[in-house]
Amino acid sequence: MVIKNSTYNKVSVVMFLLISGLTMFRAAEALSMNYYIMRCPMVELIVKDTVNRALQSDPTLAAGLIRMHFHDCFLQGCDASVLLDSTKGNTAEKDSPANLSLRGYEVIDDIKEQLEDQCPGVVSCADIVAMAARDAVFFAGGPVYDIPKGRKDGRRSKIEDTRNLPPPTFNSSELIRMFGQHGFTTQDMVALSGAHTLGVARCASFKNRLANFDSTHNVDPDIDTQFANTLIRTCKAGDNAEQPFDRSRNTFDNNYFIGLQNKAGVLSSDQTLFSSPQTRGIVNNYAMNEAMFFLDFQQAMVKMSLLDVKEGSKGEVRQNCRKIN
Incomplete structure (x- = not known):
């Protein structure tokens, strides 16, 4: 019995070491905040x-x-x-x-x-x-x-x-569906759209809103009239002419959402977030509370990564x- 127990114990130890080694190997391969701390600390x-x-x-x-x-x-x-x-x-x-x-x-x-x-x-x-x-x-x-x-x-x-x-012509329902296929919630999608607080859009991406929009409207009715005139002036310089998404194009803030409340979203896929009842409440929350937007954005970015x-x-x-x- 002693020999059997000894043999069993040795096998158990070997199996434990093998399983532990495999677990450590998998952990080493897994994503980690400190993944490079030993191999590339700089x-x-x-x-x-x-x-x-x-x-x-x-x-x-x-x-x-x-x-x-x-x-x-x-x-x-x-x-x-x-x-x-x-x-x-x-x-x-x-x-x-x-x-x-x-x-x-x-x-x-x-x-x-x-x-x-x-x-x-x-x-x-x-x-x-x-x-x-x-x-x-x-x-x-x-x-x-x-x-x-x-x-x-x-x-x-x-x-x-x-x-x-996602193309710039998508409406809120289409955006919710496309982002949902990647595991994002509606709130994640709106938060990630807030990245448009930075940068510009080219006229080619929004000129469809400025003429012959549909059978009833020449200009997209979801655009503020004064802002529509701004976009029209921008597009006079050609398809590559650039329009900032919001009034602080190089600063990460919640002005993008405030612009949507004012019907000053540049792309259809921007303004739809305020036009649609599915997402309007989230836009209003972010326009009122920048800290909430920041928190949800960072969580959605980690999720995306x-x-x-x-x-x-x-x-x-x-x-x-x-x-x-």
Whole structure:
């Protein structure tokens, strides 16, 4: 009996060690706030410093970095697929009409180059995009939040996937349905739409609201008359003419929602949030309470940063963010 117990105990110990080792391996592969603390402890400082310098030089890049993160995560998950260049046999996401106005690639390249010098092959481009967006929010005056790290970079980037980005003509119900397919609540969707407190829209995205809108109206009736005239003047300069989403285009605040209350949403997909009873109450809450918007926005951004992330062998850490290894 003693020999049997001894044998059983040894087997139990070995099994325990194997299971523990497997658990630790999985934990190491999982996302973590401290994922790089041992292998690349300078990562946070390098990302923050580079984003800060870029925004001091060009404050409009904050909107670009946040939008890039969204356009990355909303397709194949947060895997930096939006950074991949097209090749002879493949047209990548970044060359889709929906992504031609994306900005900030040079900031990501700068960060990646510094990190490859410090800790080669360690920090993924997907994590860089997520961290850069987070820091852009903060340096533009928005909420402070952190995200777990450990995403791997994807190997697929195809122009046809960009069909799954929400177009600027969507109404509230269509937005709720599309965001819901990714696990977002209606409140998450409205909060994330608040990222339009930064940046501009091009005339091509809203000119449909300014003439021959429908069989009854020439101009979208949901636009304030004076603001409609502003948009018409903007579009006289052509499809690429830019209109700020709100009156403080480079400051992260709740002016976007105040603008919606005043029927001064630039895109149909903006103004629909106030026009629709499904979302109007959330808009009113955020317009009245900036702190509430900040809290919900940061929670929704963390949630977005976790969309379909690739871990372990499902992805890679690119040496160059513009091409697979």
